[in-house]
């Protein structure tokens with residue numbers, strides 16, 4: 001009886017096209033107001049979170065990314081801001097997404113030694129690419145897998161790869177250079193950060209600075225599990241290469257570095273390769 005009455009009442013209410021338009025308009029308005037309220041609340045809370053960190057002025061709507069460029073402009077601008085704010089500065093991507101750009105070892109230490117899980121935002125893009133492996137996983141799954149994999153990277157296992165690496169080095173044609181920025185370019189931590197100076201890594205020099213001043217493999221619980229493998233591989237390949245060849249920089253074609261998942265060069269890496277024998 002009740003259902004029949006309700007149906008009758010609904011049919012009795014004749015919705016004209018005008019009514020539908022007005023209802024749709026009102027619905028859109030409610031959704032927009034709701035979204036704007038959420039956005040404003042998120043922005044306010046983010047502003048409060050980063051208020052202790054002064055940073056470069058940005059546009060309220062676009063933040064600091066007015067034009068996403070495909071050249072080195074953004075990296076150079078980031079380095080300039082790094083000089084102005086040598087510990088950390090907030091960077092806004094639109095009105096409600098904010099990253100705290102940390103580039104001092106003392107601040108990095110706090111983040112790197114935390115047991116908090118990695119943020120979802122930064123990793124959601126690579127998850128569809130590399131899957132939910134050790135790099136992306138968290139909680140018990142990460143802990144179990146890390147514990148299972150760690151013995152596989154033990155020195156005793158890695159030493160068997162040295163011969164294989166040296167054989168591969170003989171046929172390797174492409175040189176792969178990766179670089180990290182931020183902390184490694186911080187002038188309050190490194191003297192002349194732009195200068196290539198391997199002596200920085202003498203034990204007596206390493207002991208003078210924070211263990212978080214040089215973190216190409218990250219640090220803490222989520223550091224790189226392949227660190228020793230990669231270091232072995234690089235040492236074997238570089239040592240073998242330098243025994244035979246001298247690598248000479250091409251000053252007119254310096255790499256123009258851009259940040260991708262790793263640092264890349266926009267214009268390739270131009271070096272002259274000279275056999276060592278030829279110099280004798």
Ligand code: HEM
Pocket residue numbers: 134135136146178216217218221222223224225226227229230
């Ligand atoms: C020069 C070479 C390499 C560099 C610079 C490097 C750097 C890094 C960095 C910075 C992280 C931390 C990533 C993050 O915090 O999200 C990481 C994690 C990781 N790396 Fe490497 N890596 C290198 C080579 C390797 C190799 C050779 C392997 C494997 C054979 C490897 C396997 C991994 C894995 C599985 C993780 C995730 C570890 C975890 O979350 O527990 N890496 N690497």
